[in-house]
Amino acid sequence: xxxxxxxxxxxxxxxxxxxxxxxxxxxxxxxxxxxxxxxxxxxxxxxxxxxxxxxxxxxxxxxxxxxxxxxxxxxxxxxxxxxxxxxxxxxxxxxxxxxxxxxxxxxxxxxxxxxxxxxxxxxxxxxxxxxxxxxxxxxxxxxxxxxxxxxxxxxxxxxxxxxxxxxxxxxxxxxxxxxxxxxxxxxxxxxxxxxxxxxxxxxxxxxxxxxxxxxxxxxxxxxxxxxxxxxxxxxxxxxxxxxxxxxxxxxxxxxxxxxxxxxxxxxxxxxxx
Amino acid sequence: xxxxxxxxxxxxxxxxxxxxxxxxxxxxxxxxxxxxxxxxxxxxxxxxxxxxxxxxxxxxxxxxxxxxxxxxxxxxxxxxxxxxxxxxxxxxxxxxxxxxxxxxxxxxxxxxxxxxxxxxxxxxxxxxxxxxxxxxxxxxxxxxxxxxxxxxxxxxxxxxxxxxxxxxxxxxxxxxxxxxxxxxxxxxxxxxxxxxxxxxxxxxxxxxxxxxxxxxxxxxxxxxxxxxxxxxxxxxxxxxxxxxxxxxxxxxxxxxxxxxxxxxxxxxxxxxxxxxxxxxxxxxxxxxxxxxxxxxxxxxxxxxxxxxxxxxxxxxxxx
Numbered sequence: 001x002x003x004x005x006x007x008x009x010x011x012x013x014x015x016x017x018x019x020x021x022x023x024x025x026x027x028x029x030x031x032x033x034x035x036x037x038x039x040x041x042x043x044x045x046x047x048x049x050x051x052x053x054x055x056x057x058x059x060x061x062x063x064x065x066x067x068x069x070x071x072x073x074x075x076x077x078x079x080x081x082x083x084x085x086x087x088x089x090x091x092x093x094x095x096x097x098x099x100x101x102x103x104x105x106x107x108x109x110x111x112x113x114x115x116x117x118x119x120x121x122x123x124x125x126x127x128x129x130x131x132x133x134x135x136x137x138x139x140x141x142x143x144x145x146x147x148x149x150x151x152x153x154x155x156x157x158x159x160x161x162x163x164x165x166x167x168x169x170x171x172x173x174x175x176x177x178x179x180x181x182x183x184x185x186x187x188x189x190x191x192x193x194x195x196x197x198x199x200x201x202x203x204x205x206x207x208x209x210x211x212x213x214x215x216x217x218x219x220x221x222x223x224x225x226x227x228x229x230x231x232x233x234x235x236x237x238x239x240x241x242x243x244x245x246x247x248x249x250x251x252x253x254x255x256x257x258x259x260x261x262x263x264x265x266x267x268x269x270x271x272x273x
Numbered sequence: 274x275x276x277x278x279x280x281x282x283x284x285x286x287x288x289x290x291x292x293x294x295x296x297x298x299x300x301x302x303x304x305x306x307x308x309x310x311x312x313x314x315x316x317x318x319x320x321x322x323x324x325x326x327x328x329x330x331x332x333x334x335x336x337x338x339x340x341x342x343x344x345x346x347x348x349x350x351x352x353x354x355x356x357x358x359x360x361x362x363x364x365x366x367x368x369x370x371x372x373x374x375x376x377x378x379x380x381x382x383x384x385x386x387x388x389x390x391x392x393x394x395x396x397x398x399x400x401x402x403x404x405x406x407x408x409x410x411x412x413x414x415x416x417x418x419x420x421x422x423x424x425x426x427x428x429x430x431x432x433x434x435x436x437x438x439x440x441x442x443x444x445x446x447x448x449x450x451x452x453x454x455x456x457x458x459x460x461x462x463x464x465x466x467x468x469x470x471x472x473x474x475x476x477x478x479x480x481x482x483x484x485x486x487x488x489x490x491x492x493x494x495x496x497x498x499x500x501x502x503x504x505x506x507x508x509x510x511x512x513x514x515x516x517x518x519x520x521x522x523x524x525x526x527x528x529x530x531x532x533x534x535x536x537x538x539x540x541x542x543x544x545x546x547x548x549x550x551x552x553x554x555x556x557x558x559x560x561x562x563x564x565x566x567x568x569x570x571x572x573x574x575x576x577x578x579x580x581x582x583x584x585x586x587x588x589x590x591x592x
Contacts, residue, residue: 165358170326171417172361173346174353175373175424185372189363 036241044237056238060246066227070246073224076138077206077250080145081199087146088153089195093187095154096161107158110151121147122215129216136220144212149202156201160194161187196261204251277302277460278323278428283332285318293318293484296332300428300477305454305461309471310481311507316464317432323462324353324430337427352421353430357437359417360405366392366416367401373424391423394453411442415449422457429461436467447474468508472496480504502590512562519589525565527586530554530574536581538562543576554580 005013036042040053060066094100095107113121125144126135134140164187172182188195210225217226224247232240255262278300286292293315300306308316321327323334325346334342341349360369370388379387392398395415405413414434421429431450435443451474454461465471471478472492479489480503488500499505502513502522510525530540530552538554541561545551550571552564562582574580 167355167358168361170346171353171355171359171420172372173326174324174351175420176347176376177372178347181376186361190361192363 033241033244036238037245039238039241042236042238049238056236056242060231060239060242065222066231066243069222069224069227072222073207073247074250076141076145076221076223077203079138080142080149080206081202083142084146084149084153084202085195085199088150088198089157092154092156092158093161093183096158097166107155110154113147114151118148118211119215122212125212126215135216136218138221141213141217141221141223144216145206145209148209148212149205152201152205153198156198157191157195160191163194164190193261196258200254200258200262203254207247207250275302276300277304277337278462279333279335280319280323281333281335283319283322283334284330285322285327286330287318291484296486298479298486298489300460300462303454303458303460304476305451305459305463305474306477306479307463307465307471307475308479308481309465309468309507310487312466313483314481315484316466316481320353320430320432320462320464323428324351325349326353350427351430352424352426352428353432354414354417354421354434356433357410359420360413362405364404365401366397366403366405366408369405369416370420370423373420377424387423391419394422394456395419395449409442410438411446414438414446418450418453422453422459427460429459431461431463433465434463435470436465443470450474472508480507482507499588499590505588505590510563510565514560514562514584521584521587521589523584523587525551525563527584528562528564529583529585530564530566531581531583532573532578533581534579536579538580538582540574540576540578540580543571543574545571554582 008016032047035048037056038052038054039049040051040055042049091106095103122144125147129135129140129143134143168190169182169186172186173179177185208225209223210229213221213223213226214229217223224243228240228243228247231243276299278298280296280298283296283298284292284294286294291313296315296319298306298319308319310316318327322329322342323336325341325344325348329342332342333340336350341351346353360366361372364372367388370391371384374384374387388401389398392400395418397412397415397419400408400412400416405416408416418429418431418434435446438446447470450461453459463471463474475492477489478492478495480487480495482503488495488504490498495504496508499508505511505522506513511522512525512528513520513522515521530538538556541553541555543550543552545568548568549565550568552566552571552574554562554564556562564582
């Protein structure tokens, strides 16, 4: 240790220590989870399992309801993303392009859903959903998720639409394109990075949403995060670790595929008032 | 020459004071007409109304004898080029040019030929595969003009297309535009606030002010015989003077300086502007007068000389 300290110099040495702490802090839990998921023989509070095996993977994958929840979550996330694109893109475009009375209020109203404690909104929604027979239905869960994602889906694409100059749309009208064609061939492609980022957030947000899914979806709709609650409560840590890793896979894959779109610029454009 | 575009009683108001009212204008076949005026005079409003980007309150716009005022922009046979941001950055030059042709369902081979021909006309052949971001501002405007022309518009509308470019390129583009107009036999409406530009390229100039036309005429006509004080001030340089209680205007090139000891004017400054010289003379009350003269003539004078002025051509305007 002494050799290292004097070899690197004080500054470098401290930097290395800081880096090590950081790595441990960020990747330690992840790594721990990964080792636990492949544990054969494990006793709490040990750091490393005594033996390794795939027995907890077998166990989780043999539970029908859990495997089903993986499918449910993926389908749900896709439906939520598509539906909120359909709802929010026109709204985002309107906010970006037209100045109308109360535009600021409309923009802020999308923030409101994120400003209140979630559980409060969910319970209020549950009361209404009971009357509409939406409790325990797939549609109900989709609606709950959209409430969460609306802010991203309106703000970020709206910022992206604003970077498209009005002349670029007008030129397209001028050479003979209808307003629909202008939107799909000119405006959308130019705003694409913002739309991709917003969709990504929506998809990932829907994948990990648990509270609303639990309250509205149970007992009929089981998503991965709501299942995870059950797994953690009633099974050993090792089973939870396996399930958590399965939940992580789609997120990591998406982040890798779309990383070039994940720029600070796309985000900050969305949050300019 | 037959009438290409006729505007009758066009009114477009944004508010009580903002907008244009009862505009009448005729543009002839193969004519380049410039709408000239300071910002906010309504010149762009008229151009956008012709292109279909403003819904007009009342009036008629006839292009080739057909009323177009109720058509959306995509149904009008006009081609518009804006000051900037004309091109779509996610498409190549070729794709930009092909966009309108595809909507008109031209065949691939035909499209290629037409695009090549147009790119040659604007001297941008070989740039088909480039993206707009790889082109200079002047080149982008050439492509924008080519993209409008490839659709064979009945009327070309240019909304200050060169004002975002630097002075030297702007001058080149003027000459280019004039050549293209001649070669392709185009009818063009050009909007600018730059009187020099308007003088250089126009067949006819319509000087606008606060939503109405002050004067319409050939450039030399407007320069030599401005109808109002506003036009006289806006086009070229003009001195406004008073002599014996009557006020009049005189162009700097219509003044001859005469060397005279104890003359009423004193030369404040001589400034060589290349092919001619500008002198500023001042009388005992401090009124400055601008005078243009030939280089040879300028050698006879120096700052602080006392001179008299001979006004060769005076003009008088009603208040």
